[in-house]
Amino acid sequence: MSLVTPLDGELRSLAAKKVTPPSLIARKESGHRITALTAYDYGTARLIDEAGIDCILVGDSLGMVVLGYEDTLSVTIEDMLHHARAVRRGVRRALLVVDMPFGSYHVSTEDTLRNGIRLLKEAGAEAVKVEGGMDQVENVRALTAAQIPVFGHIGLTPQSVLRTGGYRVQGRSHAAALALREDALALQEAGAVAVVLEGIPREVAASITARLRIPTIGIGAGPDCDGQILVFQDLADLSFRPSPKFVRVFSPARTLLRAGLEEFRVAVENGTFPADSESYHMPSGVPVDVLTSL
Numbered sequence: 001m002s003l004v005t006p007l008d009g010e011l012r013s014l015a016a017k018k019v020t021p022p023s024l025i026a027r028k029e030s031g032h033r034i035t036a037l038t039a040y041d042y043g044t045a046r047l048i049d050e051a052g053i054d055c056i057l058v059g060d061s062l063g064m065v066v067l068g069y070e071d072t073l074s075v076t077i078e079d080m081l082h083h084a085r086a087v088r089r090g091v092r093r094a095l096l097v098v099d100m101p102f103g104s105y106h107v108s109t110e111d112t113l114r115n116g117i118r119l120l121k122e123a124g125a126e127a128v129k130v131e132g133g134m135d136q137v138e139n140v141r142a143l144t145a146a147q148i149p150v151f152g153h154i155g156l157t158p159q160s161v162l163r164t165g166g167y168r169v170q171g172r173s174h175a176a177a178l179a180l181r182e183d184a185l186a187l188q189e190a191g192a193v194a195v196v197l198e199g200i201p202r203e204v205a206a207s208i209t210a211r212l213r214i215p216t217i218g219i220g221a222g223p224d225c226d227g228q229i230l231v232f233q234d235l236a237d238l239s240f241r242p243s244p245k246f247v248r249v250f251s252p253a254r255t256l257l258r259a260g261l262e263e264f265r266v267a268v269e270n271g272t273f274p275a276d277s278e279s280y281h282m283p284s285g286v287p288v289d290v291l292t293s294l
């Protein structure tokens with residue numbers, strides 16, 4: 001039995017199929033680019049899913065763009081579960097990927113599995129993402145063996161900010177570029193279903209993309225990746241922080257919202273909101289003296 005309302009004719013062909021890890025690999029093979037965005041709440045998830053975006057990531061960037069922290073390190077597994085559940089309720093077609101937050105996969109393999117399983121069972125994640133290369137091979141193997149699809153994430157890895165001392169482009173030397181390619185291959189061999197390439201030179205991302213069987217999804221990694229991801233608040237100009245060079249504002253929502261907020265304030269202050277048509281009324285026939293005696 002189908003969970004979705006049946007559609008006829010042309011509508012049926014427009015109703016896109018559920019995105020799965022194998023379908024992403026097929027997309028790479030067909031050369032059809034993959035689209036991905038972050039979401040942290042139900043409404044945004046619906047907007048993105050209904051726009052036909054392939055993957056929705058509940059990113060730990062949640063900490064910075066929604067919770068107002070200075071970096072992603074304070075985000076907890078409970079935070080991720082809470083927001084992933086809200087997003088889950090708004091997603092039908094897209095693949096739902098959830099970031100494992102800092103500390104949730106750094107203690108032991110048992111702990112990694114426990115947290116990965118929680119994201120699937122308690123929030124409906126369909127894949128999880130971990131930051132790191134060679135160092136994550138054991139975790140990726142263990143999660144994959146537990147039937148949990150894993151996205152890798154290499155290059156500029158925000159959970160390493162204390163060690164690296166800032167958000168810096170990675171892989172700019174020949175040696176560093178080769179190391180990134182080895183990281184990507186190791187993740188693929190360990191069973192990762194896709195790899196996010198963040199903050200690396202376009203040329204390095206192109207070379208990694210050409211060498212991998214699994215798709216690469218770029219952010220600040222140039223146009224030659226198999227797909228692209230952006231933080232929703234960056235796309236909508238709602239991040240309230242200086243944007244990295246790789247951001248493009250596709251929906252200038254901040255300008256639109258500012259104008260509407262100003263209009264609301266003025267309309268309330270001058271008494272034009274709410275209008276009579278936006279007010280409820282007594283049924284006709286109720287004598288006016290009843291009203292005046294209230």
Ligand SMILES: Nc1nc(=O)c2c([nH]1)NC[C@@H]1CN(c3ccc(C(=O)N[C@@H](CCC(=O)O)C(=O)O)cc3)CN21
Nearest residue numbers: 061064065072158167168169231233234239244245246
């Ligand atoms: N709103 C938002 N968007 C993101 O893409 C994002 C987050 N938050 N939070 C988590 C991480 C942090 N990210 C960042 C943050 C800053 C730069 C940045 O300032 N980049 C410099 C590069 C400097 C260099 O050349 O090394 C830039 O100027 O673009 C990059 C990625 C990406 N992620």
Ligand SMILES: CC(C)C(=O)C(=O)O
Nearest residue numbers: 038059060061196219
């Ligand atoms: C930027 C993407 C890849 C991410 O990890 C996040 O939003 O947390």
Ligand SMILES: [Mg+2]
Nearest residue numbers: 059060061099
């Ligand atoms: Mg993240």
